[in-house]
Amino acid sequence: MSGTTRAGSYRAVLLLPSALRTFVPALLGRLSYGLLPLSLLFTVRSSTGSFTTAGAAVAVFGAASLSMPFKARLVDRYSQRRVLPLLAAGSSAGLVVVATAGTTPAAVLLLIGATGLLAPPLGPSMRSNWRLLTDGTALKERAYAVDAVSEECLFLAGPLIAGTLISVVSAPAALACSAALMLVGTLAMVTSPVTTRTAAVVAVAGAAGRQMLGPLTIPGLRRVLVVVTGAASGLSVAYVCVAGVAQQAGRPGSAGYVEAAIALGSVAGGLLWARRTHTRPWTTQLGGLIAVLAAGLLAASFAPGLIVLGVVLGLAGVAVAPMFVVAYLAADDVTPPYQRTEASTWINTANNLGSAAGAALAGLVTERAAPSWGFVGGAILLALVAATLAGSGVRQAGDGG
Structure with a gap:
């Protein structure tokens, strides 16, 4: 089906x-x-x-x-x-x-x-x-x-x-x-x-809406947030490494064009993604999208120049906006209506925290090695997140059978 x-x-x-x-x-x-x-x-x-x-x-x-x-x-x-x-x-x-x-x-x-x-x-x-x-x-x-x-x-x-x-x-x-x-x-x-x-x-928000941790008490939301944090960390590595590649090429301003290519890819991906209604579990959807990003970062590590790098990461960027759409929908599914605005902000917060962690990690790698190794590290991190989601999806299917 x-x-x-x-x-x-x-x-x-x-x-x-x-x-x-x-x-x-x-x-x-x-x-x-x-x-x-x-x-x-x-x-x-x-x-x-x-x-x-x-x-x-x-x-x-x-x-x-x-x-x-x-x-x-x-x-x-x-x-x-x-x-x-x-x-x-x-x-x-x-x-x-x-x-x-x-x-x-x-x-x-x-x-x-x-x-x-x-x-x-x-x-x-x-x-x-x-x-x-x-x-x-x-x-x-x-x-x-x-x-x-x-x-x-x-x-x-x-x-x-x-x-x-x-x-x-x-x-x-x-x-x-x-x-x-x-x-x-x-x-x-x-x-x-x-x-x-x-x-x-x-x-309709009753006493449950007054809990100190709010929707963070919901295991399903915590799971979504862990995934978003991991994915954001891997993606953030790419942005720092792009800057490193541009600096090594003597054209630091070109990093902005590569980042714009990622954003344009994200826009195209979001528009294409929403042309269909997706019925698979959010774990399967997010796992596939994060795997696309992992493949893009791995390919970026072999890019011979800034133009090729922009093309590769622009193509990988098609998964970015859909990833957040799926994360927001997953957060909606696991939280009651009167906590969904807060749950949505936790997605953004997890993204910010993951991005900060990824940037710090990439900074250490690019300081001690070539930016290409940073791309590889980001790809490995994203692949691990995708593999974890794929494993959880298989377990859910087995439980349901």
Whole structure:
């Protein structure tokens, strides 16, 4: 029996009642995060005169993203309309202060930390809205794919927009634009009719929703998170090794083009993946997608130059967006409705933690050996994750027989 069937069209997803009314503002708000790293880096560099402080500011904001699951828990408990506007107002105000008021390095870092702690979980909240919008249809997987592909495009466009604003106007202007997008997008999204339905979901959250660890108490979710962490570690190795290859070739800027090829592959993969409805277990789907990434990294270790490397990793990148779509769907399957926004953020957090670990590992390898060995190491790690999933899938099939 085939594991896939034809799915509905993207047009069907976007024409769902209130879909565009909700999705477009959410994209505007999320575009803020695409502009933010570059605009924050150069704004802090300008105000403090230190690239060290500027880099630390970006790192502090990223570290503050670890609070995202707990903010999502507030959204699950009190609804998007009550929580998101407050978070967006506080975070955007902090960005405006950084953009307009020069201050000491220590004060900047403290302010950026507070700003990051208040950054609204717009991506997980939009996925929560997609669940409601597609309720009673077979379009949820396709909606998640549209969301994942759009997010990839935002993080391609964001740095380009930020760079243009920095060049034409100024870095503080780019940062203020990021703040405006965050606030306006969030406020417009939460006034959509669909967000009134999140309050109904909140109303059914009983005592189970008050557990300290939230959905982390669910074994199925913990299993998904372990897989995502391992896969993200292996994938992160590739990005660091790309930089190493570009540096050795004397063309460090070319690393950006190779990374763009991966992102474009991811966009294409997400669009192709959602053209079918996949019926196999999530372990089988994730195992196959991670195996594709493992094969891509192994092939990358033999690439004779940057152009071939970009082609190889671009082809491997077709598995990236589908991998996250499957992970989000798996998280939905194992968690109750009133914990799904938080569960979705744990997928992102696992990805961030895995990426950090992979980058550190790749840094050690490329420091002591050729980047090609880093690709091999990443491929081995991904292959181990895929093999573990394949083994668990066989056990499940045997149990079911």
